Structure formats: structure tokens, C-alpha cells
Amino acid sequence: MTCALVLSTGAAQAQTVKIALDSAADMENSGPYVWVHTFGQYLQEHGFEVEEFERGALGGEAERLDQVQQGLLEISSSDTKGVAALAPVLTPMTLPFVFPGIEAMDRALASGILDDANAAATVEGVRILGFSTLGGPVGIFNTQRTINSAADMAGLRMRALDEAQIAIYGLWGTTGTIVAWDEVPNALQTGIADGYVNPPLVPILFGHTGFIRYFTDARISIGTRTVIASEDWYQSLSNEQRQIVGEAAAAATAASRAWHATRSAELQMLRDNGIEVTELSEEAWNEFRTLSMPVYSMVPMPEGTMDRWFAAIAE
The missing domain is CATH 3.40.190.170 (Bacterial extracellular solute-binding protein, family 7)
Structure with a gap:
């Protein structure tokens, strides 16, 4: 069709x-x-x-x-x-x-x-x-609680795209489970997964606002x-x-x-759909970033790739 x-x-x-x-x-x-x-x-x-x-x-x-x-x-x-x-x-x-x-x-x-x-x-x-x-930077969605720091992730089981994402969750002190995107609504509703990382607009676009309750604007990456x-x-x-x-x-x-x-209004859109929005303090953001950095050496890529990207970004 x-x-x-x-x-x-x-x-x-x-x-x-x-x-x-x-x-x-x-x-x-x-x-x-x-x-x-x-x-x-x-x-x-x-x-x-x-x-x-x-x-x-x-x-x-x-x-x-x-x-x-x-x-x-x-x-x-x-x-x-x-x-x-x-x-x-x-x-x-x-x-x-x-x-x-x-x-x-x-x-x-x-x-x-x-x-x-x-x-x-x-x-x-x-x-x-x-x-x-x-849309806006990738953050943390979940069905259970407010996330103000990495310590708040403990006990959550997050939907993962692959093993690399599971490794990132491990660095944050929590666990992940691989779930195909089309199966995410069922996983969230049955407790197979408690959340996922995605840009702010995703639960609105895909109809997840009925069971997603919390969003942390962690500025993880650009989706x-x-x-x-x-x-x-x-x-x-x-x-x-x-x-x-x-x-x-x-x-x-x-x-x-x-x-x-134009996406600055997305956080308010989440609030309008009943999702509690938390913005990380700079201290908490730096904590997540520091915890995440070992993953750069866990993922296969040509030697020097990360240095090349960081150099180009800094120019």
C-alpha cells in the first residue's frame, strides 16, 4: 500500500x-x-x-x-x-x-x-x-521514575537496539534488552522494558504517550x-x-x-501529553558523559576515527 x-x-x-x-x-x-x-x-x-x-x-x-x-x-x-x-x-x-x-x-x-x-x-x-x-537531542524515556542522575537508572531495564547500546546501559549502572521497534509498545506495557533513549518527539509520533511517564533531557546525542x-x-x-x-x-x-x-517547543509538547520532563544539571550531565566514554573503545571502527571526528568538530 x-x-x-x-x-x-x-x-x-x-x-x-x-x-x-x-x-x-x-x-x-x-x-x-x-x-x-x-x-x-x-x-x-x-x-x-x-x-x-x-x-x-x-x-x-x-x-x-x-x-x-x-x-x-x-x-x-x-x-x-x-x-x-x-x-x-x-x-x-x-x-x-x-x-x-x-x-x-x-x-x-x-x-x-x-x-x-x-x-x-x-x-x-x-x-x-x-x-x-x-528533533531535539536524545534523552531518556521511562515508565517508572524521574531520572536526575545515573544512580536513578539502577533497576531499570531499557530497550536496546543492539549489544553496543546494552554496553552503554551497563556503564550507566543499569541493564538493557534488545527489542525490535515494532515490539516496543508491548514491551513497555508488559514490563519487558521500562524505557528507551530517543529524541523528545518519538513517543508522540509513535503513540507511546499512554504508557511513557518520564523524560530526562540528557542531551545524549543527535537522533x-x-x-x-x-x-x-x-x-x-x-x-x-x-x-x-x-x-x-x-x-x-x-x-x-x-x-x-524549530524544535525548541518539543519539551512542552511532552508536558502537554502528560510526560514529566526533567533537565539534567551540568554536574549530572558530565557524570553521564564520563561514564559513557569507555564505549568509544568497545565499538569496532577504523583506528583514529574518534580523534578524526573530535578534531573536525573542534575546528
């Missing part, structure tokens, strides 16, 4: 550009949709035919990545961690307390890191077009999604068409960053 929106023109390309969404088609609240929709509109205005497929219509994360690699799907808004497995130089984007803000992340990517990531990813059939954001294209599709384009794709990606990134700048 596809979204109702189909973008097309009389000068459309012979093949429809399929875009796999990863969230609701909501230009107000979904940062990933702002990116891909702006991208699709630009393509449409320059002669491409574009079709958006709603979340899940073309499979889960692994299925969509596989389809992109095989050239069966042109564009996907995908999990950054999954893309980083193909281009390990992007691994710091998935780690806690690396970026002081979105500008620092973009500055590091533009320093040559994105070029190196694409050199690795294109060999695997994937071209990285850009990164959307999920991102990576927009990828099939390298087979990209190589089939003319030079003029590739230029249009590049311009579309630049327009989409600009729209994404403009949207990101």
Missing part, C-alpha cells in the same frame, strides 16, 4: 523513483519526512516521477537496505547504525556525547568524512545522500536517519540527472536543518 501522494510530471523518467518512508507523512512533526519529501519534490520539479511508500510497505530496515543494495529500491530513509555497518567511519554518529550540536555534526561530515563513508558504502551498493534529524540511494540506480543516471539528485539532496538537507531549528 502506498501513500496517497504520487509526484509526477509529463517529463518523468522512464522508471519511477521509489522512496521508502520510515515515519508518518507529517511535515510538521517528522524530520525524516521533511528531508525525503523535499528531496522528492525537487526531483519531481526537474522531470522525475516519484512515489512515496509508507513505513513498512516495503519491509523492515534490513529488507529495505537489501533492496537498495540490489537496485530494487531507489531511495530509503534508513537506520544510521545499519548504514554505519557498511561505512564504519560513521560509527561516532551512533555513540553518546560526541556532538555539542547539529552544526558540529554537519561540519565534521563536510570535512571529508562523508566522502570517505561513500567510498566504502558505494562498494556495497549504497550511496549516502544525506542525514535527517529526529538521525540516513537517506541512502541505490548505487546501481545512481550510476544509471546521466551526468545532468546526477546533478539534479545532488541539488535535491542539498535542498532536502537545508529544509531538514530549518525544521530542526
Whole structure:
């Protein structure tokens, strides 16, 4: 089943550009949709035919990545961690307390890191077009209690994406359990998991406000999604068409960053939905950051990658 929106023109390309969404088609609240929709509109205005497929219509994360690699799907808004497995130089984007803000992340990517990531990813059939954001900085959601310090995490079992995230929870003095995203509502309601880390808007977008009760604005990281294209599709384009794709990606990134700048109201949105919001003191924030730093050496990545990112951020 596809979204109702189909973008097309009389000068459309012979093949429809399929875009796999990863969230609701909501230009107000979904940062990933702002990116891909702006991208699709630009393509449409320059002669491409574009079709958006709603979340899940073309499979889960692994299925969509596989389809992109095989050239069966042109564009996907995908999990950054999954893309980083193909281009390990992007691994710091998935780690806690690396970026002081979105500008620092973009500055590091533009320093040559994105070029190196694409050199690795294109060999695997994937071209990285850009990164959307999920809203304000990632914080800690849970169903049980207010979190003012790392000590308050004790006894909570947090939903984890993978073993690396479980390791981070261990450094914070708590435990994690791997739960697929589609299973999170059931896990939270049955006590399989007591919470998760995500940007502020996530429980609102995914309907979790009925059982999430607490949010700590821990400023852990910047939640991102990576927009990828099939390298087979990209190589089939003319030079003029590739230029249009590049311009579309630049327009989409600009729209994404403009949207990101409007997210200061998200904490109030949580409060309006019955979620208690706690902002960490600087002392507590530094405690979490110090506790988290050993994870940098636990995660496989090319030697010197963390130093390279920190140097680019500092410039």
C-alpha cells in the first residue's frame, strides 16, 4: 500500500523513483519526512516521477537496505547504525556525547568524512545522500521514575537496539534488552522494558504517550536517519540527472536543518501529553558523559576515527 501522494510530471523518467518512508507523512512533526519529501519534490520539479511508500510497505530496515543494495529500491530513509555497518567511519554518529550540536555534526561530515563513508558504502551498493534529524537531542524515556542522575537508572531495564547500546546501559549502572521497534509498545506495557533513549518527539509520533511517564533531557546525542540511494540506480543516471539528485539532496538537507531549528517547543509538547520532563544539571550531565566514554573503545571502527571526528568538530 502506498501513500496517497504520487509526484509526477509529463517529463518523468522512464522508471519511477521509489522512496521508502520510515515515519508518518507529517511535515510538521517528522524530520525524516521533511528531508525525503523535499528531496522528492525537487526531483519531481526537474522531470522525475516519484512515489512515496509508507513505513513498512516495503519491509523492515534490513529488507529495505537489501533492496537498495540490489537496485530494487531507489531511495530509503534508513537506520544510521545499519548504514554505519557498511561505512564504519560513521560509527561516532551512533555513540553518546560526541556532538555539542547539529552544526558540529554537519561540519565534521563536510570535512571529508562523508566522502570517505561513500567510498566504502558505494562498494556495497549504497550511496549516502544525506542525514535527517529526529528533533531535539536524545534523552531518556521511562515508565517508572524521574531520572536526575545515573544512580536513578539502577533497576531499570531499557530497550536496546543492539549489544553496543546494552554496553552503554551497563556503564550507566543499569541493564538493557534488545527489542525490535515494532515490539516496543508491548514491551513497555508488559514490563519487558521500562524505557528507551530517543529524541523528545518519538513517543508522540509513535503513540507511546499512554504508557511513557518520564523524560530526562540528557542531551545524549543527535537522533538521525540516513537517506541512502541505490548505487546501481545512481550510476544509471546521466551526468545532468546526477546533478539534479545532488541539488535535491542539498535542498532536502537545508529544509531538514530549518525544521530542526524549530524544535525548541518539543519539551512542552511532552508536558502537554502528560510526560514529566526533567533537565539534567551540568554536574549530572558530565557524570553521564564520563561514564559513557569507555564505549568509544568497545565499538569496532577504523583506528583514529574518534580523534578524526573530535578534531573536525573542534575546528
